Amino acid sequence: MNELLEFLEVEEVLVEVLAALGPLVLLFAVFQVFFLKLPRKYVFNLLKGLLLSFLGLVLFLQGVKVGFIPAGARMGEILGGFAQRWVLVPIGFILGFVATVAEPAVRILSYEIEKTSGGAIGSRTILAVLSVGVAFFVALGMCRILWGVPILYFIVPGYLAAVLMLKFTSPAFISIAFDAGGVATGPMTVTFVMAMAVGVASVMEDRSPILDGFGLISLVALAPILAVMGFGLLYTMRKGK
Amino acid sequence: MPSELKESFREVVWAIAPLTLVVVLLQVSVIHMPGVDFMRFLVGALLVFFGFLLFLQGVKIGLLPMGEMVGAELPKRAGLPVILLTAFLLGFLVTVAEPDVRVLSHQVDLVSQGEIGKNLLIVTVAMGIGIFVCIAMLRIILGIPIAYLLAAAYLAVLALSFFTPPDFVPIAFDAGGVTTGPVTVPFVLALGIGTASVLGGRSTMADAFGLVGLASVGPVLGVMLLGIVYR
Numbered sequence: 001m002n003e004l005l006e007f008l009e010v011e012e013v014l015v016e017v018l019a020a021l022g023p024l025v026l027l028f029a030v031f032q033v034f035f036l037k038l039p040r041k042y043v044f045n046l047l048k049g050l051l052l053s054f055l056g057l058v059l060f061l062q063g064v065k066v067g068f069i070p071a072g073a074r075m076g077e078i079l080g081g082f083a084q085r086w087v088l089v090p091i092g093f094i095l096g097f098v099a100t101v102a103e104p105a106v107r108i109l110s111y112e113i114e115k116t117s118g119g120a121i122g123s124r125t126i127l128a129v130l131s132v133g134v135a136f137f138v139a140l141g142m143c144r145i146l147w148g149v150p151i152l153y154f155i156v157p158g159y160l161a162a163v164l165m166l167k168f169t170s171p172a173f174i175s176i177a178f179d180a181g182g183v184a185t186g187p188m189t190v191t192f193v194m195a196m197a198v199g200v201a202s203v204m205e206d207r208s209p210i211l212d213g214f215g216l217i218s219l220v221a222l223a224p225i226l227a228v229m230g231f232g233l234l235y236t237m238r239k240g241k
Numbered sequence: 242m243p244s245e246l247k248e249s250f251r252e253v254v255w256a257i258a259p260l261t262l263v264v265v266l267l268q269v270s271v272i273h274m275p276g277v278d279f280m281r282f283l284v285g286a287l288l289v290f291f292g293f294l295l296f297l298q299g300v301k302i303g304l305l306p307m308g309e310m311v312g313a314e315l316p317k318r319a320g321l322p323v324i325l326l327t328a329f330l331l332g333f334l335v336t337v338a339e340p341d342v343r344v345l346s347h348q349v350d351l352v353s354q355g356e357i358g359k360n361l362l363i364v365t366v367a368m369g370i371g372i373f374v375c376i377a378m379l380r381i382i383l384g385i386p387i388a389y390l391l392a393a394a395y396l397a398v399l400a401l402s403f404f405t406p407p408d409f410v411p412i413a414f415d416a417g418g419v420t421t422g423p424v425t426v427p428f429v430l431a432l433g434i435g436t437a438s439v440l441g442g443r444s445t446m447a448d449a450f451g452l453v454g455l456a457s458v459g460p461v462l463g464v465m466l467l468g469i470v471y472r
Binding site: 016017019020021022023024026027028031035036038045046047048049050051052053054055056057058059060061062063064066067068070071074075078079087091094095097098099101102104105107108109111112113116117151152155156159160162163166167169170171172174175176177178179180181182183185186187188190215217218220221225 | 252255256257259260262263264267271272273274275278279281282283284285286287288289290291292293294295296297298299300301302303304305306307308310311314318327330331334335338339340386387388391392395396398399402410411414415417418419421422423424425426427428430431434445446447448449450451452453454455456457
């Protein structure tokens, strides 16, 4: 039972979330006092929202920390010990997909895209494109760990392709694509999937858990950039017809 | 239950259920991790579910309108120097406060055998973000196409990656992702959308987004330069 009680030790996560909120609240307070001067009732509603997101994020991060990370690491160790290690590739694909679907910031981004585009680009479409992109690159990342391919072999052609695609993609999709790259590396994808990658690397010989774990994050950041720009190209082409 | 809450509830079920189901299926079919770990995973999934629900609700009525209002007010009330100073401070402070940066700085400490101290790295990453948030705001206001900036920044990253000590390359790319935490993202997204909304006349979509994307290049360049200097 003791091991389950660890869930109650939220102090660290509490401090983390408070620290992250701090500068934003400060900036808003300065604006409120000097420029915005919103009515008290309105500010009260905003604060209610802040409190909700604070509590929500503490619960979420605590759940990831004490439930998902240990499970991810254990899964990685067990799968890394398998005779047929190739199963890590399809499993990485599926986990990459479902972890991105469960990522809070990805949700917010696709929600904002739907709102700003006046519904032209649906939030589910963006979510699907992003998740498939990340799934594909997590699978690639697993291949990389299994066969020990240097990370630069993926990163350099990947970003070169991204720079090339800039020339053909419409500006709206470029902006969205690079935002998506930053957003996909959130607490669920990075911590859970990385815990698994580190678990795999730790049971294999000649693998450095730290470096292999790192490499996966840079792939997860690259994936949505390529996926969303690719989607943008198709979207513009279809619209042009 | 009000219909909006019901809608959110359904959305969050769809967000968390797939991941939970996949792990449960893997557990019973091939993985068989120890019972305690599995139990903890299930309790964790419950926490994550309720946390996600509260977080989404809260962001929609709190962080998003806050960011949009600050973003819309900024170009109306302040001159360019004040806007840039605000952008830099925002990027810098948010990064210093981000817990992930501390994890990163610890790993860099290890890789460099203590030669690059934690504070040096945190300041480098925060400066990188601050400068690039400035550039991103400037771009929205002056209407510079984002493609030029991204192309220049990433070509610089690629060129530098050949001179950076190999241990630093993955860490540098990782540094780009650390400051895009779930608190910062909604606020910064909304800030860009707010700023673009009062500077009408151009493609709002292209201007409204891209702030997060541009900001994440800053630390990549910063850490690479740090690695080159300390070789």
